[in-house]
Amino acid sequence: xxxxxxxxxxxxxxxxxxxxxxxxxxxxxxxxxxxxxxxxxxxxxxxxxxxxxxxxxxxxxxxxxxxxxxxxxxxxxxxxxxxxxxxxxxxxxxxxxxxxxxxxxxxxxxxxxxxxxxxxxxxxxxxxxxxxxxxxxxxxxxxxxxxxxxxxxxxxxxxxxxxxxxxxxxxxxxxxxxx
Numbered sequence: 001x002x003x004x005x006x007x008x009x010x011x012x013x014x015x016x017x018x019x020x021x022x023x024x025x026x027x028x029x030x031x032x033x034x035x036x037x038x039x040x041x042x043x044x045x046x047x048x049x050x051x052x053x054x055x056x057x058x059x060x061x062x063x064x065x066x067x068x069x070x071x072x073x074x075x076x077x078x079x080x081x082x083x084x085x086x087x088x089x090x091x092x093x094x095x096x097x098x099x100x101x102x103x104x105x106x107x108x109x110x111x112x113x114x115x116x117x118x119x120x121x122x123x124x125x126x127x128x129x130x131x132x133x134x135x136x137x138x139x140x141x142x143x144x145x146x147x148x149x150x151x152x153x154x155x156x157x158x159x160x161x162x163x164x165x166x167x168x169x170x171x172x173x174x175x176x177x178x179x
Contacts, residue, residue: 001113001172002028004161005082008109008174009033013079016103018068019086023049026061026082033080039066068096073103080109085170087114087148088141097155097175106179110157113170118144120168145171 006029009015013033017026020038022045030036038061040046049063064071068083069092081100087093100110148171149159157175164171 001084004163004172004174005029005111006032008111008160009080014077015080015082016073016078017082017084018071019083019089020049020063021045023052023061023063025084026063027053027056027058029082030058030061034060036061037064038062039064039068039071041065041067069099075102076105078103078108079105080111082111084111084113085115087112088117088143090141093141093143094151097151097157101155101157101177104177106177108177109160110152110175110177111173112148112175113172114148115170116145116148117142118147148173 002025009029009032011032011034015029015033015036017036017038018040020026020040023038026036026038026049038049040049043065046063046065053061053063068090081103083096083100087096090096097110104110145164149162152159152173152175156178158178159173160176161174162171
């Protein structure tokens with residue numbers, strides 16, 4: 001996935017990664033772009049990411065404690081947005097493609113890797129809300145690859161690449177903003 005993503009990156013790019021966790025992906029892509037702004041809702045993850053960047057002398061990545069649905073990014077200001085292993089844990093996942101689309105410059109790309117549980121474990125659509133209410137499960141959204149693709153195309157994206165290494169694994173998608 002790192003290699004496939006890099007095929008869409010250039011040295012002059014401004015990139016946002018949301019749901020960056022401990023920063024491993026942002027740090028791995030840093031040598032291939034101008035700057036990465038990496039955000040996560042967990043301040044503890046951001047602390048770890050900042051420490052890792054400092055230890056590796058990575059200076060073109062900025063880590064911030066923020067959420068994708070609350071961050072202020074000017075329209076048409078980014079060349080790429082990465083949302084890796086995060087859409088399925090966002091309550092408002094259907095709104096995110098349109099938000100990302102607005103942030104991207106024409107020709108910009110949205111790279112996602114998403115677990116589409118509705119493709120293989122349809123029963124989870126009913127089990128997860130019960131498990132969450134009982135405090136037994138995290139908030140995981142159950143949707144299909146088709147529903148994800150529909151949300152991306154409805155937001156104005158053209159699918160450039162779609163790859164899934166095996167059944168019951170996340171689907172990797174590169175979606176491009178027209179222009």
